[in-house]
Amino acid sequence: MDLQYIGLKEINGPLIFIDNVKDIGFEEVVEIRMNNGETRHGRVVEIQGDLAAVLVFEGTKGLSLNNTTVKFLGHPMEIGLSQEVMGRMFSGLGKPIDGLGPIYVDQFFDINGLPLNPVSRKYPRNYINTGISSIDGLTTLIRGQKLPIFSGAGLPHNELAVQIVRQAQIADKEGESFGVVFAAMGVKNDVADYFKRSFEEAGVLEKVVMFLNLSNDPIIERLITPRAALTTAEYLAYHHNMHILVVLTDMTSYCEALREFSSSKGEIPGRKGYPGYLYSELASLYERAGIVENATGSVTQIPILTMPNDDITHPIPDLTGYITEGQIVLDRDLHQKGVYPPVGVLPSLSRLMKDGIGEGYTREDHQGLMNQLYASYAKVMDARSLASVIGEDELSAVDKKYIQFGTLFEKHYLSQGYSRSRSIEETLNLGWELLSVLPKSELDRVDEEMLNTYFDQDKANKDFKISDRVKIQDVKQEAK
Amino acid sequence: MNEIHAINGPVVKIKGKTDFQILEMVFVGTKKLLGEVISISEQETVIQVYESTSGLRPGEPVINTGEPISLDLGPGLIRNIFDGIERPLQSIAERSGNYIVPGTDVKSLDEEKGWDVTFTCKIGDVLTSNQVFATIQETDLVLHKLMIPQGLNGEVVKMKKDGKYTIRDILIEIKDKLGNIHKLDMVQRWPIKTARPFLDRKTLSIPLISGQRVIDTLFPIAKGGTAAVPGGFGTGKTMMQHQFAKWCDADIIVYIGCGERGNEMTQTLEEFKDLIDPKSGKPLIDRTILIANTSNMPVAAREASIYTGITMAEYYRDMGYHVAIMADSTSRWAEALREISGRLEEMPAEEGFPAYLPSRLSQFYERAGYVENINHTEGSVSIIGAISPQGADFSEPVTQNTKRFVRCFWALDKELAYMRHYAAINWTQSYSEYISDLAKWYNKNVGVAFLQDRQRFVSILAEENKLMEIVKLIGKDVLPDDQKLLLEIARVIRVGYLQQNAFHKDDTYVPLPKQLKMMEIILYLYRGAQSILTQGKAFSLLAQTNIFEKIIKIKYDIPNDHLEMFDDYYKLVDDTLRSIK
């Protein structure tokens, strides 16, 4: 029997309080009916004896103390799923909004999920070829990984996400199927449209499931959207053995919704007003990426977040970085230089790549090459800051080489364009060719054997049309 | 009967007066979720629940158990992986599938498995607390010693014969002074928040060798010592902990994943089964206990996981073993304290953390030590705790307070990590207060040169640090030759010595004799080069040779078991220096 209660005791922000309730469970879903026939949904967030606090997902606007009837449904928030979800579009709460009617439901799932047992996980080791050098070469994406894009307002994170979806070879064997689950939280309508159009152009729309909570949709609904999306992704991956790529954007809006909820509940705020449990909340989403023992599918997550003020120490990117398996950081300076994708190399990291690259996966030199590119590019930064003090002309010959390497690296390696896809060999070879611009003695992260195989100064000088003025011979000359 | 009145996340309240004890273990609700009483007053009793409270209802019962949260200690701990409250994750997976369902009631230790017991006592022996009465080969690497429980003394009046028994079989009976008979099986219970007692603390004088050069050479930790590893995300905290778990010369490892990634625990589990301990030739898992309370598992159990780990460590210490604990990350535990404290509406101190944060941290690190056990064996517990400071800012409360209670501080540096200099331990911010305590050991076991060379390295790096201030302003070119040489040698030290690749088969673990030989050859090159300069020859001539690169790559080119190859390098240095005209 469902219990119904007429009237509310109090309304406070997105929360309503109901008195004299009996036998309700913590985090149970409620249905709120208004006199005008409108129905909203909420969740029990605190119980004090016979007083229940309920968070209303659609917001409390228009509710009054006596125009509502509340029904407790006796179960947690659930979503009904079947393979019919493929190609469909849902609201942030999981209601179909594409006008194609309800879907056939095979099974209902609690959207909160349960913690995955670490012994039931399989450690992810297979790399996804995205065709983007700065990712494949330096921050390799692994199937089952959670690898966010840390971006800023106005940076091309959406383009990058679309390019990954378009180019990525998510399934590598015949007969393996893949899909994309896309969740928008608080993004503008045109952004959602852009994704939809791009999926269409890439011819993958029937493989995409979309959950849309747009910027003018109720804020609190955003707390549900990624959970509905991830539940769908898990269902497809673990019940139907599909390789699922989940794009979640914008995590910053999600966190803001959480902050709003927390403050209306009167909780003690932590850093920048975000609740102390933001870490656990984010973990309960991000940890839902992975591969499990008894299924062949996988859930790979690419959450996108915009860093307020481009500040990587802001709680949202900070806590995200502590949970996810690396991060791809977009850089405003590179963007302004016209580099696309503007991947800021040094702070970017893929924690899982170490087990998914090298012999048998990509190529035996990948690890060493990657380390060397990072180390050398870090020196470019030092040379540039020295140049800004003493002037480029005053730099030593070696530092000048670094400046040159830096320019070429950004122009040829990072900058690759929106529609260009490179094979992993192309990416690795390009890396070596760029390193070959530097004096061999500077390459202290790679072993002799690799240098003998891949280091080729003459080719680099020819291909990059390096003028005599700054050729390596000069460096030697000067030393003598 | 006591009924739930209020529910707010992991915090549950009972209205009115109860007869519960503070810190008592309770079962909450019809699913029997595990909980702990954290405050009692006339008006209400507050309980923190170690599992998800989703679906819990007011009116459901709360049952008290009469004891604080306690562990079953006995054979079967090693090779196992538990959650924060000692539930074996493998059994949970067998019972409930891929996900951890709240209220899963499983036994901590396998009660069916037969163990070969060898008795070390006989009828009529008088045994005292913690004395060993039998042994079991728990794994190839660990001889488990069954001990008389704490507080019990008496005479063996009945015992079984050597043979195969399960942990719940009664093995011996002890008659105490009052004539009471105590029947002992293989399991002891111990409350996790109470330190197991010992006779005496010993001074720390033996290093815990990790095979990580920057640690063993520059910032060593003693057996029984404490170390903190603070660092922003991606700076290498977890890798450092893994390296210790794999290679350090403790007898037993307790690895606690506290509020961190699930995949990292999966990786440890998979990897440690395959990785072979270089000393014993056995898989590393044979000396390891894993505790996984990952970030998506219930928050309250994070605190418990830390205490669960240290209690297990003390149990093996009491058998006379050297145990090392890795806790990744203590910040998540502190945050769990903050979260619960917030839900109790306690007055926060710094940054929302409760005022008792420092005392909790100190109580934890106090449980480390090199001790004489009650049974007169010696053992130690060393603690290495990772810290995840918000925004990588070391001035935050967890880092600052931990610093007060640990004696090694291995500060991980974002800039070093960005240039892929791993281990990214910043050599100017880090320190070890154990150097002088360990000097005697190093001098005796590795050679007096070791600490002298270490001192040379430290001063060269300090000198480099000063010079770099100038270089940043005017460039390297204008420096005099002796300073250019110093910078070059400092680079050799940084890249060739401090930097260590955890993924390289030889470089991942480097024994002390090789560490010494590497320091020696670097300093040999430095002295030789200095005398070349004093002969008036230009540094640029030296820089043109590849001698510096050769020395840098020694770490990869000389395998750990071919130290005689160093002779060739001395010759190479001599030849190179002689060739400079």
Ligand SMILES: Nc1ncnc2c1ncn2[C@@H]1O[C@H](COP(=O)(O)OP(=O)(O)O)[C@@H](O)[C@H]1O
């Ligand atoms: N000693 C090391 N050798 C090689 N790579 C390392 C080392 N330490 C860290 N790394 C690299 O840095 C990444 C992040 O390290 P991790 O220990 O997970 O950082 P944290 O725990 O501080 O967030 C690893 O995935 C690895 O690629």
Ligand SMILES: [Mg+2]
């Ligand atoms: Mg870590």
